[in-house]
Amino acid sequence: MHRQQLLQLLADYRTPFNMEAGYVNRTRHFVEQHPDCFNRELLPGHVTGSAWVVNPARDQVLLLHHGKHHQWFQPGGHADGDADILRVALRETHEETGLAPEHIHLVDAGIFDVDIHTIAASHRGPRHNHYDIRFLVEIDSTLPVPGSDESHQVLWVKLEDALRYNNNLSTCRMVEKTRRLRHSGR
Helix, strand or coil, X not given: CCXXXXXXXXXXXXXXXXXXXXXXXXXXXXXXHCCCCCCXXXXXXXXXXXXXXXXXXXXXXXXXXXXXXXXXXXXXXXXXXXXXXXXXXXXXXXHHHCCCHHHCEECCCCCCEEEEEEXXXXXXECCEEEEEEEEEEECCCCCCCCCCCCEEEEEEEEHHHHHHHCCCHHHXXXXXXXXXXXXXXX
16 A cells, blocks of 8 residues: 555545644645655654544543653654555554454544654664644443553543643643533534
8 A cells, every 4th residue: 555545535624623633734734745654764753653542422532651761651653664654554543452353443534633753763773753643433342441561551531631641732632622522522
C-alpha cells in the first residue's frame, strides 16, 4: 500500500481546532515530500499511528505509562514501513494492551486526531518529529488489560481525569473531542 491512502485520509479530515489544522497541513506536506515517511530511520521525522481508546460509554480512556519515555500516552507506535497507518494503530493497540484483536473495535476508519510532537535526542537516536495519525477505538473497560513489556502500567481513567496523567495539548484536544462525541450521542 502506498502513502496515497494516508494523503486521502488527511484530505478528508476536518478539525475545528486551529493548531491541529496546521498539523494536518504540515503532515500532508511531509508525506508528499517523503516517499519513505513510514520508516523510523527517516529523519528529521516519520509517520506514526496511534489509537485513542475509550470505553463504550465514552467516560473512560485507556492510558499506558510508556516504558521508554516514562509518560502516560495512548497506545501507538512506529509504522516500520507499513503504509496502512490504520492497521499500524490497531496493531500497536493490540501489542501494547495485550488484548486480542477481537476486543479492539474501530469506531470510525477516518482520522480522529493528528499531532506532531518532538522526540528528544537519546541513545536511540537524534531529536526528530513524530507525525502521529490517531484513530478512535473502543474497548470494553470491564475486560482485564494485561499490557505488555513496553509499558510500566496500563490504566483505565475517567475521561475528566485524563489530563492529570498527561496534560499536553493533544490530550486536551482528544478529551474535548470525546466530550463532544458524548454530547452528540455518537
